[in-house]
Amino acid sequence: MRYPAAVLLMLIALVPVVPAHAVVAEGIYYLQGVTSGLHLAQTGNSVVLHRPEGDLDHQQWWVRGERIENTDSPGSCLNRSLTITPCTTDGTAWEFVAAGDQWDIPGLATGGETRWYLTPISSPRLPMPADPTLDQVTFLTAHNAFANGVDGDFAAPILNIARNQTRGITRQLADGVRGFMIDIHETPQGAMLCHGGCDWVPHPVALRTDLQRIVDFLAAHPSEIVTVFLQDGVSAPVLGAELARVQGLQSVLFRPDQAGVRENGWPTLSAMRASGRRLLLFTDRYPPDGRDSYGVMYQREWTVENYWSMGGPIGSADWACYTRWDERPLTATGTFQPLFVMNHFRDIPFPITIYNDNGKIARRAEQFCQPAARKKPSYLAVDMYELSKASAAVATLNTYTYRP
Known part of the structure; x- marks a missing residue:
């Protein structure tokens, strides 16, 4: 029986499309769970999911043909029972089925992960465009920018010595800091900048004071772009009243919700400069309770943001780069690329330790955090940014774009 052409086309459309077996380019990769962002790591003769830790935790895998070999155990491969055996034994051949930038590897399922990123340990880099988008650049960021002991008190007198920064906001701006992490607390005087609360703080600085400094700086420097991150301990009405007292604020605020970022991605720097809207304000407060109206x-x-601390003030640092928010892995993406806040500081500031840590920030960013997030840091957040090589790391990151 002959079928009409329209019927044949309908029958063809009903036939499921079977993804083709793909060949993975030979190389060394992190096998990264799509849901959690955790890395597959060898532990003894088995494998588990661990926090991304670069080359320190048996997390690098050499994919050659159909085999997955751990780089720390030459000649030993992952087999179908999810154990490590000689690569010559049965059960060490795998299928790789491409699913966009993700991979289905039938039989490789552990810790709830069934789909994987294969992230190269050394990703190809492209030159920085002449007019990059916001998510392609990196900004030097001051952790606890207000806790500087120059602009005013930020803690009770005995705690005021634990400064995260040693220079005031105006000097930070002049030095090239473009990201500011600020804690705000509610007092009868409004939203004040205090660490852990404003009780016993003799002379705290008001949020409006530092925001006015930033807005005035932007007015005097029309090519600059600044971001403020609020650790937000005030009610929405108090925050709104505080912002209303900052002259010129609304004319420079960039609102991604109104600028089409969800649909079109982040704008270019030239577009932001042309619009005059060059200040981003973020809050960690949930629920936001209408803060977007301001x-x-x-x-x-x-x-996205990695965990906030590398450990105590002295001793070795924890260089693992993993999400601060369990429900949102560093690899999160979608219709636009989230900006990546990379924290690189300890629980308590200690100058000698900070000097040492800041000298290693480029290595951690490029060899640990970029692969963990599958994106370049947008903000490098440090204590005492002037110590060692934080600015140099930012300059290096701004010579290229990163794409896995």
Whole structure:
């Protein structure tokens, strides 16, 4: 029986499309769970999911043909029972089925992960475009920018010595800091900058004071772009009243929710400069309770961020680069690329330790955090940014774009 052409086309459309077996380019990769962002790591003769830790934790895998060999155990491969055996034994051949930038590897399922990123340990880099988009550049960021002991008190007198920064906001701006992490607390005087609360703080600085410094700087420097991250301990009405007292604020606020970022991605720097809207304000407060009506965006909708501390003030650092928010892995993406806030500091600031840590920030960014997030840091957040090589790391990151 002959079928009409229209019927044949309908029957063809009903036949499921079977993804083709793909060949993975030979190389060394991180096998990264799509849901959690955790890395597959060898532990003894078995494998588990661990926090991304670069080359320190048996997390690098050499994919050659159909075999997955751990770089720390030459000649030993992952087999179908999810154990490590000689690569010559049965069960060490795998299929790789491409699914966009992700991979289905039938039989490789552990810790709830069934789909994987194969992230090269050394990703190809492209030259920085002449007019990059916001997510392609990196900004030097001051952790606890207000806790500097120059602009005013930020803690009770005995705690005021634990400064995260040693220079005031105006000097930070002049030195090239373009990201500011600020804690705000509610007092009868409004939103004040205090660490852990404003009780016993003799002379705290008001949020409006530092924001006015930033807005005035932007007015005097029309090519600059600044971001403020609020660790937000005030009510929405108090925040709104505080922002209303900052002259010129609304004319420079950039609102990604109104600028089409969800649909079109981040704008170019030239577009932001042309619009005059060059200040981003983020809050960590949930629920945001209408803060967006003031132009303050809920941070988790627009960024990803790694865990905030590398450990105590002295001793070795934890260089693992993993999400601060369990529900949002560093690899999160979608219709736009979230900005990546990379924290690189300890629990308590200690100058000698900070000097040492800041000297290693480029290595951690490029060899640990970029692969963990599958994106370049947008903000490098440090204590005492002037110590060692934080600015140099930012300059290096701004010579290329990163794409896995």
